[in-house]
Amino acid sequence: MSLIFEHFNHWVVVILMMIGLYIVITANNLVKKVVGLNIFQSAVFLMYITMGKVVGGTAPILAEGVTQYSNPLPHVLILTAIVVGVATTAVGLSLVLRIKSAYGTIEENEFQNKEDVI
Amino acid sequence: MSALDYLSAALLLLGFIFSLSGAIGLFRFPDFFTRIHASSVTDSSGAVCIILGLALQTNFDLVTVKLLFILFFLLLTGPTGSHALAKSARHGGLLTIPECQEKAKDGVS
Amino acid sequence: MTVLIDLILLAMLVITAFRIIYIKDLFSVVMLFGIYSFLCAALFVTLDAVDVAFTEASVGAGISTVLMLSTIAITGRKEKLSLHSHTFATLIVLLTGGALIYGTFDMPLFGLADNPVHEHVAPRYIETSPTEIGLPNMVTSVLASYRGFDTFGETVVVFAAAIGVFSLLGVRGKPTELLAQEQGLTQHKVLRVVAKISIPLIILFALYVQFHGDFGPGGGFQAGVIAAAAFILYALTFSLRKAVGVVSPRFVKYLAPVGVLLYASVGLVSMLNGANFLDYNVLAADPVDGQHYGIIIIELGVGITVFSVMLGIFYAFAGQVEKANVQ
Numbered sequence: 053m054s055l056i057f058e059h060f061n062h063w064v065v066v067i068l069m070m071i072g073l074y075i076v077i078t079a080n081n082l083v084k085k086v087v088g089l090n091i092f093q094s095a096v097f098l099m100y101i102t103m104g105k106v107v108g109g110t111a112p113i114l115a116e117g118v119t120q121y122s123n124p125l126p127h128v129l130i131l132t133a134i135v136v137g138v139a140t141t142a143v144g145l146s147l148v149l150r151i152k153s154a155y156g157t158i159e160e161n162e163f164q165n166k167e168d169v170i
Numbered sequence: 171m172s173a174l175d176y177l178s179a180a181l182l183l184l185g186f187i188f189s190l191s192g193a194i195g196l197f198r199f200p201d202f203f204t205r206i207h208a209s210s211v212t213d214s215s216g217a218v219c220i221i222l223g224l225a226l227q228t229n230f231d232l233v234t235v236k237l238l239f240i241l242f243f244l245l246l247t248g249p250t251g252s253h254a255l256a257k258s259a260r261h262g263g264l265l266t267i268p269e270c271q272e273k274a275k276d277g278v279s
Numbered sequence: 280m281t282v283l284i285d286l287i288l289l290a291m292l293v294i295t296a297f298r299i300i301y302i303k304d305l306f307s308v309v310m311l312f313g314i315y316s317f318l319c320a321a322l323f324v325t326l327d328a329v330d331v332a333f334t335e336a337s338v339g340a341g342i343s344t345v346l347m348l349s350t351i352a353i354t355g356r357k358e359k360l361s362l363h364s365h366t367f368a369t370l371i372v373l374l375t376g377g378a379l380i381y382g383t384f385d386m387p388l389f390g391l392a393d394n395p396v397h398e399h400v401a402p403r404y405i406e407t408s409p410t411e412i413g414l415p416n417m418v419t420s421v422l423a424s425y426r427g428f429d430t431f432g433e434t435v436v437v438f439a440a441a442i443g444v445f446s447l448l449g450v451r452g453k454p455t456e457l458l459a460q461e462q463g464l465t466q467h468k469v470l471r472v473v474a475k476i477s478i479p480l481i482i483l484f485a486l487y488v489q490f491h492g493d494f495g496p497g498g499g500f501q502a503g504v505i506a507a508a509a510f511i512l513y514a515l516t517f518s519l520r521k522a523v524g525v526v527s528p529r530f531v532k533y534l535a536p537v538g539v540l541l542y543a544s545v546g547l548v549s550m551l552n553g554a555n556f557l558d559y560n561v562l563a564a565d566p567v568d569g570q571h572y573g574i575i576i577i578e579l580g581v582g583i584t585v586f587s588v589m590l591g592i593f594y595a596f597a598g599q600v601e602k603a604n605v606q
Contacts, residue, residue, distance in 0.1 A: 062383040064289040070376040071296040077368040081358040105326045107390030114415035122327035123401040124417040132433040134334045135500045139440030142592045145350045146447040250473040
């Protein structure tokens with residue numbers, strides 16, 4: 053039983069990562085592929101935050117009478133990564149919009165066969 | 171346990187019941203408008219009861235004020251969200267179940 | 280008890296992600312992704328990462344959802360049937376997943392205080408940052424001071440992403456004629472009134488988050504996103520035309536580099552004072568005061584850049600939606 057608790061977070065991270073990968077591989081629509089990439093990405097975020105957690109610790113904000121804090125370093129890395137993540141997602145989505153205006157479709161199998169129209 | 175604790179426990183329990191009934195209603199009700207009626211129970215009554223219950227558990231300092239702010243925002247945004255959703259559905263042409271039946275009857279006759 | 284909440288949230292996360300695979304309606308996919316982000320944020324709170332949860336809630340559930348919705352407003356909301364081989368994909372995913380799960384058995388156990396990750400630099404941050412930097416929020420201390428280089432890099436990446444979006448989609452200059460008549464959601468009186476009440480409050484909250492980030496959860500990244508969300512709400516309820524009238528795309532375009540330059544200039548000032556780049560100790564007579572000044576200014580720089588980048592990206596997407604509606 054304790055083994056489940058001690059590794060459950062890691063397993064969920066792996067499962068979410070694989071769901072993201074599956075969506076990226078199988079999705080035909082580019083917007084859905086972007087969603088898949090985002091799921092993959094948030095699995096990585098979850099992994100870092102899980103590593104930073106100390107059971108019995110509190111959030112890393114100085115408080116009286118608290119001796120055990122969780123690790124602030126993963127929080128810093130992921131905080132900035134989330135904002136960078138949304139910025140890069142925006143770049144991805146704007147590429148999708150350009151593909152739509154150039155090819156008239158964002159379904160992968162439809163524009164793959166088309167000639168270069170740009 | 172003091173009287174305040176009992177009051178807070180009762181409020182939390184009430185909030186739990188409201189939230190649960192909202193969740194059950196969301197799954198069991200037949201169409202969109204009845205469902206949104208159920209879900210708005212969760213984000214108005216349920217949230218109000220839970221936040222008041224939590225506020226009674228604090229030492230009546232800054233945390234209480236923050237909880238009351240959250241309550242104010244929830245009361246402002248929750249019903250607005252439900253209203254906007256229902257209104258957009260109405261404008262989008264979604265009919266309630268009686269209206270659908272009436273339409274079907276008119277179509278037959 | 281916390282472990283139980285953790286387990287339930289993780290299970291809900293997996294269920295939401297699984298549902299996303301099989302739904303063909305992209306509108307539902309985007310909405311589920313918003314729910315997924317909120318669940319992530321809740322999970323980050325149970326894992327003690329309050330700053331991260333704050334960012335995820337405002338970014339993942341707010342800005343990302345709006346951007347994806349405006350994309351599917353142009354590209355259509357139905358996914359067509361995929362011709363990819365699902366068995367092949369399942370095989371790859373199962374193999375990789377199996378290998379990774381096998382790998383997790385060698386991972387340090389969850390939440391122990393003597394895991395390798397807690398033994399290297401973290402104890403120093405936790406022990407000396409209250410006296411060295413003098414701020415209660417260690418995340419802000421590490422973000423803005425100890426790892427200031429890193430954060431500078433991230434800010435530049437956000438700025439570069441904005442350049443990418445602007446060059447792909449273009450920033451709209453003057454409103455088109457059709458846009459001039461656009462009035463926003465005139466049908467939704469309640470929404471407009473509530474938006475009018477809440478927009479100033481949201482901006483006020485963004486400022487609070489910006490300047491209170493040293494003491495509680497918050498900082499430039501969150502504040503920038505929240506402030507941008509206020510203007511996006513205004514644009515969505517009262518029409519893009521009015522929002523563009525308040526903060527023009529041109530202004531946003533020039534504001535984005537200002538934040539980055541403000542950040543870099545703090546580094547230059549500390550270099551001119553004879554210290555290393557982004558060493559705040561020399562900014563004032565007392566090193567702790569110097570750290571305070573440095574952190575406040577660079578957080579402001581981050582906030583300005585993130586705000587203008589998010590708003591600029593939204594304008595670029597909204598401009599595309601308008602163009603698609605005109606045609």
